[in-house]
Amino acid sequence: MKKILYSLSLLLIMNCAKDKDSESKGLSSDNPFNVKLNEPIDYANVTGEAIEEYVSYTIDEANKSLEAIKRVTNPTLENTFLVFDDVANNLSKANNNSFMLYWSSPDSLTRAKGLEYSQKVDSLNTVINSDKAIFNQFEKFTKTEDYKSLQGHQKNFVDDIIINFKQSGVNLDAAKLEQFKTLKAEITDLSAKYSTNMNTANAVLKIDEEGSKGLPESFKDTYKTADGTYEIPVMPATKGPVMDNAENESVRKEYITLYSNRGADKNLDILNQLILKRYQLAQLLGYRSFAEYNLVTKMAKNPETVWEFINGLVKESKPKALKDVEVLKDYRNSVAKTASGTPLNAWDVNYYHNQILKNKFNVDNEKIREYLPMNQCLKGLFEIYQQLLGLEFREMKDASVWHKEVMAYEVFEADTLKGRFYLDLYPRPNKESWFYGVPLSSGKKTADGYEVPVAMLLGNFTRPTETMPSLLSHSELNTLFHEFGHIMNSMSYDGEYSLQAESKADFGEAMSQIFENWIWDYDILSSFAKHYKTGETLPEKDFYNMLDAKNLSSGLFAQGSLRNCIYDMNLYDKFDPNNPIDTDQLWRDIDKQMDVMNWYVEGTHPQASWIHINTHPTYYYGYLWSEVYAQDMFTMFEANGLRNQSTGVKYRKIILANGTQRDAKESVESFLGRKSNNEAYIKSLGLE
Incomplete structure (x- = not known):
């Protein structure tokens, strides 16, 4: 998945003079989080107690800096918004690291403290972003001539902070604001329980x-x-x-x-509560639905735009999807001797798709897997990204990490440190079970120099054994290239403010989806696809068989993604408290509405282990929204070459490094030199 993540946009630290009596106790010198600028955290020695001290100290310092903002007589960009960005940066680092360790630490106490103290930061963020005294200082600045003279990324920076405060209930009366804060805290708690139940199901x-x-x-x-x-x-x-x-x-x-059914015994009720509480939160702020509230800060802006986008793609992909179903049914009927009128079962789709790949296209995904050992794939991926983007990755030998399998690298442009990333690639008990590019800290300018971004790739690829390396399917290789694209997105940011490091949520996937195209080029793939035993290169004919079969079932799979988009939007845009949604029946209703096939398996509850509707509501459409931009931007590489460094560096500097400094659509059109369109996306699905 995707860049998900748990960086809560808000707050932290200014070194202003303090009265000795009011000065907080400093962070212990041996605390693993007590590091100098751009020095790696000593993750191997992080304990639950270290998290508790670090986050408590960070919160204390944040509160002092925020009080200093409130005491300012004449608000300026420097003494209000820049201090707030420092606060946001440090609280975000405390939250991201705590939550990452909740997701991935092998120690149960560290996981527990990671969750507990990330929630404390989350709660504080809710309080801060609805603090009227701070907001009043910001609004005072917007009345000044200095504000009127702001342009470009500085104006966007200020305006986005103002919008975020408004979306956080700052204009509510006291009673409603308390309701808002309570709902936010309850949502955070429920979401964490949902994730824990999903990740500890152990079916x-x-x-x-x-x-x-x-x-x-x-x-x-x-x-x-x-x-x-x-x-x-x-x-x-x-x-x-x-x-x-x-x-x-x-x-x-x-x-x-x-x-x-993972987590269904507890998560169905939790999901119902999340839907209701998110609706109530939106209603408090005067919005018709949670989707209407949540989409204000995204590219799409409103539910109407999202529904129009989804419905348009449903219409365009349906004819191909219906043909895809018939292809699968015809093959099933011929080999299983099934009656021609028998519907296609959801549990048969991938199997018969794979059988057609093997027997009609001569594509055997398990044989191709033998040419894709993880170490070779990483080596190839690194070489491609480094050459294309003009960067260098240097492995950190003997790095301090939270698990012995984790690898660490520093990213350089020439001899300038640009960032640091960690790879945590394999499943283990109690670890988060999906795939993410997770930002741990954002880049920003500081008085002591530039603070470089840090990120980690959380994966759950098949782990190696004593006799076998980790072997990736081509689909899993796609996931690796995708998630590493998120890492490069993080590493590329070099903007002035931490709060501008992440792009609009519904554009965030585009920067990683584009890189999936590289593994569909034989020159690229053959440079590292070597048999794990013989070293033989993946045969060219096997690759072109895959390419010929690339759009097998593409319409059906597009409809499957759109089905998820529709489900997500129904939960959060169509909710009626007087007629609550039956989240099982909703699957059946959507299948009937789309009228392609019955995907729903009776007796199951996939909504109980679906991370997106838990932690990222009204997000799923963003995968397809982003894909349209990704395929359009890829046309530049098709024209100039997939190894063309000048195009890659241009892409890094205009798109990856942008965040929200500049409107995403403007950046795309600057990169393309023309208006963006969906022609390349439609072509990529074989729907022209």
Whole structure:
């Protein structure tokens, strides 16, 4: 997924003179978070106590800086907004690091403190962003001549902070503001419980040798038990191998049932509460729906624009989707001797799609996997990104990390440090189970020099064993290139203010989606796709077979994504407290409305383990919204060459480095030298 993340836009620290009696106790010298500018955090020695001290100290210092803003007589950009950006930067770092360790630390106490203290920062952010005294200082500045003279990124910086305060309830009366704060705290708590329930579900598919037919031998070896049966953990890393390959239909159905019920015993009720409380929060601020409230700060601006976008793509992709269903049904009927009128089951889609790939296009994803060992893929990915973007990655030997498998790198442009990133690639107990590019700190100018951005790639790829390296499918390679695109987006920011580091949420995926195109070029892929045993390069004919089959089921899969968009928007734009949504029935209703196939598996609750509708409501349409921009921008590389550094550096400086310093649409058109359109996206799906 995507750049998700838990950087809560707000607040932290100014070194102003303090009365000795009021001065806070400094952070302990041996606290792993007590580091100098651009010095790595000592993650290996982080404990729950260290998180508690670090976040408490950060909050204390933030409050002092904010009180200093309130005492200013004549607000200026420097003594109000820039101090606020410092506050935002430091609180964001405290929150991001705490939450990252909640997601990924192997220590239970560290995870618990990480969650607890990230929630404390979240609560403080709610208080700060609705603080009328601070807001009044900001508004005073907007009445000055200095404000009227602001242009470009500085004006955007000030205006965005003002909008954020308004969206945070600053203009509510005292009673409603308390309701707003209570709702925000309750939503944060419920969201954390949802994630914990999802990540600790620990469902297991138990099958015998008969049930394992079709599964790759290396995959079977990983999960074989002493008695000759198989116990396969139900998680994103195992979904593809089982659903694509299990010959036994009942095994596929059992797996998808287990997968779609993770956390359902608790999360269905939590989701209902989240939907209601988000609706109530929006109503407090005068919005018809949570979507209307939430979309104000996104490119789309309002639900009407999103619905128009979704419905347009539904209409364009439906004819191809209907043909795709018939192709899958015809193949199923021919091999399984199924009656021609039998509907296509949801648990059969990926299996028969894969069978057609194998038998009609000569594409065997499991054989291709043998040419994509993780180490080779990382080496190739690094070489491509470095050459294209004019950067250099230097591994940090013996880096202090939160788990022995984590790797750390520093990013340079010539001899200038540009950033630092961590790779945490494999699943383990209690770790967040999805895929993310996670920002840990944003770039910004400071009095002591430039503070470089830091990020981590959280993955759950198939882990290596004693006898086998981690082997990626081409789809998983796509995910790796995508998520690393988020890392490069983070590393590229070199703006003045931390609060401008992240782009509009519905444009954020574009900067990583574009890089998925590189693995569909044989010259690029063959530079690192080498067989893990023989070193043989991926045969050209195998690649072009994949390319020929690229748009097999593309309409159907597009409709599947759009189905998720519609579901997300229904939860948060169509909610009626007098007629609450049945979140299971909603799947059935959408399938009927789209009229392509019945995706819903009776007895399942996929909404109980879907991170987006939990932590990023009204976000899912952004994947397709961003994809339109990504494919349009890729036309520049198609024209100039996929290794063309001048185009890559231009892309880095105009698009990746932008954040919200400049309107995203303006930046895209500056990069393209023309108006943007959706022609390349439609072509990429084979829908022209």
